[in-house]
Amino acid sequence: MNTSPTKQNDTIWWAVGGIAAVVIVAAALWFVFGGGASSSSSQAGVPSDLDFATTRTTNQGVFEVTIEPALDPLSINQLHQWELQVKTKDGQPVDDAEITIGGGMPQHGHGLPTQPQVTEALGNGSYRVEGVRFNMAGWWEFNVNIAANGQSDDVTFNLSLQ
Amino acid sequence: MKAKIFAIVLIVGALGAIGVLSFVMLSQPQWTDEEIDTLKSLWIGSLGQLPPDPSNAYADNPAAAELGQQLFFDTRFSGNGQVSCATCHQPDLAFTDGRAQSKGIGETRRSAPSLVGLSYSPWYFWDGRKDSQWAQALGPMEDANEHGGNRTQYAHLISENYREAYEAVFGALPDLTSFPASAGPVADAEASDAWRELSFEDRETVSRIYANMGKAIAAYQRHIQPGASRFDEYVQALLEGDKEKVKIALSTDEVAGLRLFMGKGSCTQCHNGPMLANNDFHSTGTPLSNGVFADRGRTDGMLEVIEDEFNCLSKYSDADPEACVELRFLPPNGSEFLGAFKTPTLRNVAETAPYMHAGQMATLEEVMDHYNEAPAGPHSHTDLFELNLTDQELAQLVAYMKTLSGPVFAP
Numbered sequence: 001m002n003t004s005p006t007k008q009n010d011t012i013w014w015a016v017g018g019i020a021a022v023v024i025v026a027a028a029l030w031f032v033f034g035g036g037a038s039s040s041s042s043q044a045g046v047p048s049d050l051d052f053a054t055t056r057t058t059n060q061g062v063f064e065v066t067i068e069p070a071l072d073p074l075s076i077n078q079l080h081q082w083e084l085q086v087k088t089k090d091g092q093p094v095d096d097a098e099i100t101i102g103g104g105m106p107q108h109g110h111g112l113p114t115q116p117q118v119t120e121a122l123g124n125g126s127y128r129v130e131g132v133r134f135n136m137a138g139w140w141e142f143n144v145n146i147a148a149n150g151q152s153d154d155v156t157f158n159l160s161l162q
Numbered sequence: 163m164k165a166k167i168f169a170i171v172l173i174v175g176a177l178g179a180i181g182v183l184s185f186v187m188l189s190q191p192q193w194t195d196e197e198i199d200t201l202k203s204l205w206i207g208s209l210g211q212l213p214p215d216p217s218n219a220y221a222d223n224p225a226a227a228e229l230g231q232q233l234f235f236d237t238r239f240s241g242n243g244q245v246s247c248a249t250c251h252q253p254d255l256a257f258t259d260g261r262a263q264s265k266g267i268g269e270t271r272r273s274a275p276s277l278v279g280l281s282y283s284p285w286y287f288w289d290g291r292k293d294s295q296w297a298q299a300l301g302p303m304e305d306a307n308e309h310g311g312n313r314t315q316y317a318h319l320i321s322e323n324y325r326e327a328y329e330a331v332f333g334a335l336p337d338l339t340s341f342p343a344s345a346g347p348v349a350d351a352e353a354s355d356a357w358r359e360l361s362f363e364d365r366e367t368v369s370r371i372y373a374n375m376g377k378a379i380a381a382y383q384r385h386i387q388p389g390a391s392r393f394d395e396y397v398q399a400l401l402e403g404d405k406e407k408v409k410i411a412l413s414t415d416e417v418a419g420l421r422l423f424m425g426k427g428s429c430t431q432c433h434n435g436p437m438l439a440n441n442d443f444h445s446t447g448t449p450l451s452n453g454v455f456a457d458r459g460r461t462d463g464m465l466e467v468i469e470d471e472f473n474c475l476s477k478y479s480d481a482d483p484e485a486c487v488e489l490r491f492l493p494p495n496g497s498e499f500l501g502a503f504k505t506p507t508l509r510n511v512a513e514t515a516p517y518m519h520a521g522q523m524a525t526l527e528e529v530m531d532h533y534n535e536a537p538a539g540p541h542s543h544t545d546l547f548e549l550n551l552t553d554q555e556l557a558q559l560v561a562y563m564k565t566l567s568g569p570v571f572a573p
């Protein structure tokens with residue numbers, strides 16, 4: 001016997017202590033990183049770099065469009081109005097534009113639950129849009145097509161509904 | 163010796179850590195501010211005023227509601243004197259009938275939904291083929307499988323039994339003595355022939371009385387409202403910061419189910435707002451009705467509501483056409499809604515089995531299996547996705563839904 005009983009005991013105690021230390025560290029990590037909190041999966045698949053700007057330049061750079069929902073905060077299940085402002089790229093208000101609205105939820109593959117329409121040209125490049133409603137929480141796209149001055153262009157706004 | 167002391171200290175530390183963790187895991191979980199907002203939006207306290215119904219000038223008229231209540235329960239308004247609205251919408255079953263297909267004179271093809279808090283919805287029927295609650299009431303009354311009566315029969319009944327109450331609300335009844343006992347645009351050949359023989363004006367006279375009956379019945383139904391459930395008490399306690407009450411209002415499993423409902427289950431995508439229903443149309447891949455019929459749902463409902471004789475834009479409506487916003491802004495592409503049905507309320511859902519538009523599922527457990535698997539269904543499309551929840555999680559969701567039962571208030 002070249003290992004004494006005390007030495008053997010020591011080894012066991014070191015081992016037990018080591019395991020206990022691992023448990024403490026694991027527990028601490030679990031605590032810090034909030035292992036128990038369930039994450040909401042409904043947002044899965046939303047691109048992380050979505051731009052939620054409410055003023056955007058149309059895809060071909062022809063117009064600059066600003067959206068202004070009359071519902072604040074923007075929330076689900078309420079039919080409401082918006083105001084749209086349309087300018088040329090050098091800031092001139094665009095009147096007499098033909099505007100069509102579309103959109104939907106890219107993650108769910110469905111469109112808007114209503115067909116919003118421009119019901120009034122308010123002058124100075126502003127238009128009233130009626131009949132807007134969102135019926136699910138999450139990421140929505142809102143497409144605006146504008147035809148004016150013999151040119152036509154589109155722009156897509158991203159919205160996050162609660 | 164040193165090793166022993168060192169180890170003992172660590173063991174005590176480890177036990178302490180495990181203790182703290184189990185306490186954290188077992189005690190009521192914390193909600194984030196965002197989750198509290200969602201909880202509040204589902205809470206009964208967020209039910210605002212009833213939306214006005216511009217198409218029904220009597221919607222909030224108490225005398226109309228009183229008349230409507232009597233009509234709702236009166237079996238004389240039927241082909242065989244035995245069917246009233248309450249035959250299929252029984253007050254003690256949250257205004258459902260416990261059947262997959264309802265039974266009036268014959269059998270309906272769909273299941274009778276709850277009427278509780280329904281007046282918050284802009285659409286009526288599973289497919290939304292009616293845009294007001296008064297126009298809805300006029301459907302079953304002349305359907306051969308439901309009440310199975312007809313318009314002149316009902317007009318005579320009103321004039322003989324409800325003259326005073328009717329005239330107090332809607333003004334003088336016309337003289338009906340020359341009108342046939344049975345006539346209306348119904349399946350019955352004799353009554354339908356008699357209807358065609360009436361002049362345009364006479365038909366309109368009768369139809370106006372018929373529409374007014376619907377308006378009175380709708381005024382009554384606006385008073386059928388939900389009361390606070392255990393879920394609502396839980397949310398109220400949370401909002402008031404009453405920690406003791408929060409602990410006892412719901413069990414750990416029920417809270418876990420609620421968390422799944424708002425989180426991994428994505429149920430609040432459609433079952434949202436204080437009625438736990440967005441009142442809009444979604445494809446959820448529900449199986450064939452009766453195992454045979456591929457119900458087209460909203461695709462047909464959209465076409466029908468546009469054609470409906472009693473819609474918001476009709477001459478029987480009290481609305482300025484501008485106010486008929488649902489029809490004005492109806493989406494143009496009906497085919498997108500093939501097999502889509504209106505999201506039903508989950509309030510009192512434990513009492514409204516069987517489930518889905520044709521009672522395809524007998525229990526909430528069956529409903530949960532459907533959501534977990536998310537089959538494409540008869541129209542090869544569903545808005546749902548596979549949830550991959552465990553049996554325990556599915557049971558927790560069911561436990562949560564059972565907390566949504568509360569009193570139903572109806573005059």
Ligand SMILES: [Cu+2]
Binds near residue numbers: 136
């Ligand atoms: Cu969606």
